[in-house]
Amino acid sequence: MRLITHNMLSCNIKGVTNGFPLKIEAEKVIEKEVDFNPDFLRHMFAKIEWKALAEAARSMGYAELPDDSPDAAVIESADETFLRKLHHALLELHLEEGALVCPETGRKFPVNKGIPNMLLHEDEV
Amino acid sequence: MSTRPELLAPPEIFYDDSEARKYTSSSRIVEIQARLSERALELLALPEDDVPRFLLDIGCGSGLSGETISENGHHWIGLDISASMLNVAVEREVEGDLLLGDMGQGLGLRAGVIDGAISISAVQWLCNADKSSHEPRLRLKAFFGSLYRCLSRGARAVFQVYPESIAQRELILGQALKAGFGGGLVVDYPHSTKKRKEFLVLTCGSVPTSINDGHKDSDDDDDDSEDEENGMVCVSDRNRPRKKQRTNKKGKGREWVLRKKEQSRRKGNDVPADSKYTARKRKSRF
């Protein structure tokens, strides 16, 4: 699972009001190269919860993203330094093994072979 | 498909390791799923600006449908309840992110972040009660409610489904409308039992229209082929001679569409601007 997906994912256990962001417990992180597409990054930028992304990247061992969201000018700028970092964080880092932890209940969703197990128990639905 | 797999066992049991492998190594299935996915993507009607979008593939299985999304240049998240199917997807090195999850439990995704969703041959599974705690109506409700929330306004969701009966189709459609979706049914090859394919085309944040009315007609042939954008049943019959098809389409031309759009604008809805493409017939390609 990449961080673009982590940034969209929240815990939907019944009764949980703040299931975002899921905390990452990383045991194994891998990198896979993806074609750089600035248009896609610009498109996604508005949807991203920045703090969650920066924090998630850090927990995956990538500390290059600033804590605070850069403003739109940086995203639109012709200088792609920043976009390259965003690209790497969002699309090239994969959580292979580990867990996602609900911030409210502490419930752990295991991640194996890159696949988070988001199945809920019957009493969580 | 003589016996419906949905009736044999719950999906996570039916799609075990051997079935997952069998499914994905059948060239016939691979080809059919690719064609269905291609058509679903077409019905998603994403803007043609070459910007990749972030899509959802619900019941993604071994990634056959997802591969079509990748080939079209988009990114995707795939959700499936069968670990065996997802394992095959991993082996095949699909490009999407995979989640093991049950759509009937609702999607745990933030609001408004997804640009579109497709689901190929999966949603009919929700109509079965596989456990005593399962109530199809409630599971469909949880699913469509959460899907509606995570889609961005104006986004579409396209489901290719194999409903078992008219009642089942109505159950699915009814729950989708209750969740706030507008839209309706698109039927390809309606007169061929073998080739007939149904697509539920749902729009998020547009005028909810009376699909219930439209869709009752869908079984009695002719006059029901209308504009999918307006949430009615659209029968795109590719078998019929062109001439006949054209007379079918008569009556609701560009002016009608412009008038409807104007009405919708007055109600304060977000309606795409008029252009030379407005009310143009879509190319029917498969």
Ligand SMILES: C[S@@+](CC[C@H](N)C(=O)[O-])C[C@H]1O[C@@H](n2cnc3c(N)ncnc32)[C@H](O)[C@@H]1O
């Ligand atoms: C016929 S396969 C289609 C797979 C893929 N979309 C394709 O085109 O090849 C149906 C898939 O739906 C999945 N499915 C059934 N019920 C589900 C549920 N409640 N939640 C998530 N996936 C489900 C099954 O596990 C199976 O992989």
